[in-house]
Amino acid sequence: MSQCLNPNCLNQNPPNTNFCQKCGAKLLLAERYRAVKIIGKGGFGRTFKAVDEFKPSQPFCVIKQFFPDAQGTQNLEKAAELFAQEAVRLESLGKHPQIPELLAFFTQDNRQYLIQELIEGKNLQQELETTGQFNETQIWDLLNDLLPVLEFIHSQQVIHRDIKPENIIRRPDYSGKKGELVLVDFGAAKYATPNTLAVTGTVIGSAGYAAPEQAVGKAIFASDIYSLGVTCIHLLTQVEPFELFDVSENDWVWRDFLSSSISDDLGNILDKMIVGATKKRFQSVEEILALIKPDIFDSSRSEKQVSDFSPSASIPEVELSSEVGIDYGDLHDFLAAKKWREADIETARLMLKITHQESRGKLNIRSIDNFPCTDLQTINQLWVKYSNGKFGFSVQKEIWESFSNQTFYLTYEKFGDRLGWHSIIGWTNYDNLIFNVEKAPDGHLPAMFAMSGNWVWFMELGKLFSALIKRLKNCEI
Template sequence: MSQCLNPDCLHINPEGCNFCQKCGSKLRLVERYYAKSILGQGGFGRTFLAVDDFKPSKPPCVIKQFLPQAQGTATLEKAAQLFDQEAQRLELLGKHSQIPELLAYFTADNRQYLIQEFIEGDTLQQELDNQGAFTENQIISLLKDLLPVLYFVHKHKVIHRDIKPENIIRRASDNKLVLVDFGAAKQVHSTSMSVTGTVIGSAEYCAPEQAMGKPQYGSDLYSLGVTCLYLLTQVSPSDLYDPLESQWVWREHLNGNQVSDKLGKILERLVETVFKKRYQSVAEVWEDLRRYYGKSPNPTSPQTVIPETVKQTPNTTGKPVTQKFEFDIVTVNSKGREINRRRGQAECIIEDLGNGVTLEMVLIPGGTFTMGAPSGEAGSSYAERPQHRVTIKPFLMGKYPVTQAQWRQVASFPKLQRDLSLDPSRFKGLNLPVEQVSWYNVVEWCARLSKRIGKPYRLPSEAEWEYAARAGTTSPFHVGDTLTTDLANYDGNCTYSSGPKGAYRQQTTPVGQFQHANAFGLYDIHGNVWEWCADPWHDSYTGAPSDGTVWDSQDIYVDNLVKLWESALVALVGWVKRSETQLPSQPLSTGFL
């Protein structure tokens, strides 16, 4: 079945139809997504369960259609702004396994659409309706599962502003809690904490300061605490607070549900109405959970282990604090069919660039590999030979290509040698890779980054780049013997080996959009954009260093310059000698010499 997206029709059509049989509207958005059924409807519009027709597996996704019910020009403009804001926040946050991924955002038929990853499962509200009040262990598990997500959101300087049971889904595949609906989310700027803004959020779960238009990070913690009280009691939050006594009375509504004093203290501090008395950060909540329950209050549940990524312990070693992350590693055969998928794990450090922009640098282990391509490899050239063994020391490399948000933030740092455009790219988008930048601009960008952060950042050598890109593989691509447009962004009309033709998107795609990495944890190694290295161009690998360092340009340039001048002088002398025998006795002007 195909659901018509025309708000005045919504007719259900048989499978295979390209146009609605009732109103004639196109059923596929941008020739790619088609709706199957309505999932829900709210003040901003409708959500549809949909299918991505561009991918062979036809994976499910969610179409959010902007269709506000509000009236008045100012109200409609604000609603449109919030809808657009959700896309911006999701793009800014990037990828997190417990936040729906933004797949696309566009306008079609004069309506705004947002395409998101589909999360199959029940909301906590549905769980409450079906199973009854939550137990203490369930609440502890909830906190330990959601707080790392909230830490990630706040680290990117975003306040969700609408945490409630309806916006938390327990994913059916792994029972993980997923935080959804960032339509009310707010990005925090250096001055915005003290500026009164629009009041947004569900009233029953809204912190007092948020209700006054001044949301803080602690406002999300308040909403999370109220959510826990509601799940424990099944009583509306408005009935759990006594305004005459200015206190919460949730314990009176437990109906025999046992809650320990330890959890009670945590919940009471989460929902403290006086902001300064409330938890100020996720790290503070974690510390109390650790103090009251230890690392594993419920040894049978792996979800109860406190992740290292949110521990705010002093770093006295002088070494960067690392964060582990997991990813999928895909292998395909020569025809582009997936033959293996496994989970990988790597570590990265996160650099704070300011204004909510971060840079994730993956730790690449040292090792020895064979650099270059064998003579029989299709598409290879003499410049990639001879193959030679290279030993690489450990180093850091960006998890994704540099985004436009990252470029803009660093380019705004004080100039060192060259001016940098804040917006050089042809295709616009905060999470799209930066392009249209020269090697010299990139060197300046790295220099500004190094000076601001206090660590030496540079372009990788060609050997380091190839070592990191191969990640232990010897095939033409790190995914195998060919490439498909389900794995990378390139012109799908051009095939390699026996690989199939695919999509031609004709523009860059958001970094990390393809949900797999190489074995080192690096994304977008193939396709999307060309990437600069530090080395100058060489015609072959003859004489290349074996230690992975930059093939020093100075000696090469000097040698080439000397050879160039020598050949030019030889040619000049030959021209003069020929001229002496061919020209009349009256000499020509010596200005050429």
């Protein structure tokens, strides 16, 4: 059949018809996309299953038509903006296998249309209604499958803002195994920058699944973590989220609705995903993955790797050697006394002195390229020795290389996240660094040598660190 797209008609026509037999409207969009049937309707318009007649295989796709229920000029303009925004977000996310691919976005007959890949299969709400409550293994599988997708979305500075069972579709797997999960419907997605995160935005999201801060227009990356956590407890209990939260106690009571017990490991992770206070919630997907997949996302490195850097192993003593006559006595004393801030400032001072950049006040790529290997080795070994393998250039190099298969921008941003130099609100002010070996992330120091003034300027620092990694390799550090 050929479905008419005129919102006032919607007549079903015989196959291969070019014009609606009832209203005369053109049935082909952009001379190639033919709607077959309506498969959904929401506040922004209708969704149609369609065929791409331009391709020889004539594959199925999805047509999203903007035809909002919103009333009033301001509401209509906002609805149109959000609809167009979905196209922008899908395009920016590229061709991730677990995100619908954007095929086209255009206007025809004064209506906006978005064409995207059709994701066959049932969504998780349909699965829940068909097969009942999910068990612990299914929830672990869900987290393992979806968290990397969410990590990718956030790395592109996008907050989904509408994660719920209906927006997670499982691809069919004809081998008898369940297929991978796909995250759909980016109509509510937001591009997150320090400026957009600092202001109150549109209140959007699905009731029960939206985090408290999102409900007042302050969505952050951790808001998606909250929604995914609520999705998990809904699937575990088959009870609506509102009923899983005790308003009088201001606390979740989802365990009261479990038909079978779950492990403390899973329970504790879910609890931290759905806590209302954002500072007590997981701040990033990487934090959760570090618990679920410690062999891949291990922020503290293995015992063997740490022992390789420990003072009692490969570097019991450090020779304060220098190719250019630098006195490392003060740096040694600061580090031995665990005075991390003073040691960091002294490191930056010495590096500027070694490279003759004192008047400029910061390093550049050329100065890094020519940094004496002996001095680089001495500074690194002092930091590694007295931090017991937690701080130092070699630690930073190891973290950088763990992301080396990514794009430069993604490598550098993930690097900043792991070192604690970067967060959802941008790059960290120097005064907000953590000068405590117990609390700071691995590789957190030294830091001042890489900072421009009090703030990290990400592009300059990214290039600087890329040059430093290359120099460390050349110096066999």
